[in-house]
Amino acid sequence: MRLSNLVSLMKERNFDGALISPGTNLYYLTGLHIHEAGERLTVLVVSADGDYRLLAPSLYENVVRNFPVTFWRDGENPYDKLAWILAEFHLSGGRLLIEDTMRADWLMKVIHLGSFEFHPLSSLMRELRMRKDKHEIEMMGHAAKAADRVFDEILSWDLLGMRERELALKIELAIRELSDGISFEPIVASGENAANPHHAPGDRRLRKGDLVILDYGAKWKGYCSDITRTIALGRPDERLVEIYEVVKEAQERAYRAVREGVLAREVDGAARETIAKAGYGEYFTHRTGHGLGLDVHEEPYIGPDGNVALENGMTFTIEPGIYVPGLGGVRIEDDVVVHDGRGKRLTRAERELIRL
Numbered sequence: 001m002r003l004s005n006l007v008s009l010m011k012e013r014n015f016d017g018a019l020i021s022p023g024t025n026l027y028y029l030t031g032l033h034i035h036e037a038g039e040r041l042t043v044l045v046v047s048a049d050g051d052y053r054l055l056a057p058s059l060y061e062n063v064v065r066n067f068p069v070t071f072w073r074d075g076e077n078p079y080d081k082l083a084w085i086l087a088e089f090h091l092s093g094g095r096l097l098i099e100d101t102m103r104a105d106w107l108m109k110v111i112h113l114g115s116f117e118f119h120p121l122s123s124l125m126r127e128l129r130m131r132k133d134k135h136e137i138e139m140m141g142h143a144a145k146a147a148d149r150v151f152d153e154i155l156s157w158d159l160l161g162m163r164e165r166e167l168a169l170k171i172e173l174a175i176r177e178l179s180d181g182i183s184f185e186p187i188v189a190s191g192e193n194a195a196n197p198h199h200a201p202g203d204r205r206l207r208k209g210d211l212v213i214l215d216y217g218a219k220w221k222g223y224c225s226d227i228t229r230t231i232a233l234g235r236p237d238e239r240l241v242e243i244y245e246v247v248k249e250a251q252e253r254a255y256r257a258v259r260e261g262v263l264a265r266e267v268d269g270a271a272r273e274t275i276a277k278a279g280y281g282e283y284f285t286h287r288t289g290h291g292l293g294l295d296v297h298e299e300p301y302i303g304p305d306g307n308v309a310l311e312n313g314m315t316f317t318i319e320p321g322i323y324v325p326g327l328g329g330v331r332i333e334d335d336v337v338v339h340d341g342r343g344k345r346l347t348r349a350e351r352e353l354i355r356l
């Protein structure tokens with residue numbers, strides 16, 4: 001069904017074929033779990049006539065079943081086999097969609113298999129994947145619940161004196177116990193490190209007076225959650241408490257701005273305006289959110305340039321933040337789905353400032 005939707009869209013937009021290497025698009029279209037093909041050429045060939053065939057290393061002989069496939073063995077030249085499939089599908093030239101993340105060494109060889117005009121596959125896949133169906137939203141709900149439960153667990157741990165990297169590892173283990181795995185490496189940013197939105201957890205020990213940003217996510221059947229909470233240890237600086245309230249208000253206003261038909265940039269604007277009015281505009285250094293699904297970052301992006309009109313079934317994060325160099329930072333993030341014309345939170349962990 002999903003493959004035939006792609007084929008219909010390809011025909012509508014005058015594309016002749018598509019070459020899809022392993023990743024979330026391949027999984028979305030086929031349900032096949034081929035995550036890490038490494039250096040071995042693996043590619044799904046789709047023609048606008050509706051033909052499709054996977055070319056895969058023989059390592060996958062016991063994995064790929066009931067799907068048209070050509071296997072190649074180590075020692076063979078997989079590009080010869082790819083050329084045969086392209087010839088069989090009458091794809092010697094024309095407009096070809098290419099997986100955006102295809103390895104450059106593969107692409108450099110594919111270029112010589114015909115006289116193609118290449119286009120990014122994402123230009124079509126974004127339209128197919130942006131609106132989630134009921135099943136996908138259910139999976140995302142499970143992933144979000146796992147993230148909420150991990151937050152409750154974190155609150156029961158003795159955090160004082162723990163290193164950021166130890167806490168990140170504990171969070172990862174807790175996620176793995178409750179789900180299919182992590183959707184990205186957890187961020188634990190304490191004290192002044194919290195001024196870096198993508199801080200890599202290090203050796204700093206958590207101490208009294210810290211605000212600590214915890215940003216992590218779980219996966220369920222391929223679908224991601226992504227949550228951020230900022231907690232206080234002891235009595236933080238009053239400026240940080242004020243910043244916390246501003247971010248909480250910005251997150252709530254952006255959430256309330258979510259409506260069917262509203263542009264993504266209007267949701268971003270609601271958060272940005274709240275933060276700017278409080279005098280912290282220059283310290284909100286990133287977009288308000290991003291689409292969430294099989295990828296942790298996907299369309300629709302909720303930023304100042306977000307021109308996607310929101311529709312029921314779209315899922316994304318709302319995660320404004322304020323980051324003051326030398327002082328610290330705050331970020332609060334929830335996963336949201338547009339449901340019955342308005343926003344509905346999938347993550348529901350406590351948003352009031354928790355002081356441990």
Ligand SMILES: CSCC[C@H](N)C(=O)N1CCC[C@H]1C(=O)O
Nearest residue numbers: 184197198215226286287290296
């Ligand atoms: C995939 S790592 C970052 C996860 C995080 N929740 C996130 O998406 N962001 C943190 C700062 C802004 C935002 C981003 O757009 O990267």
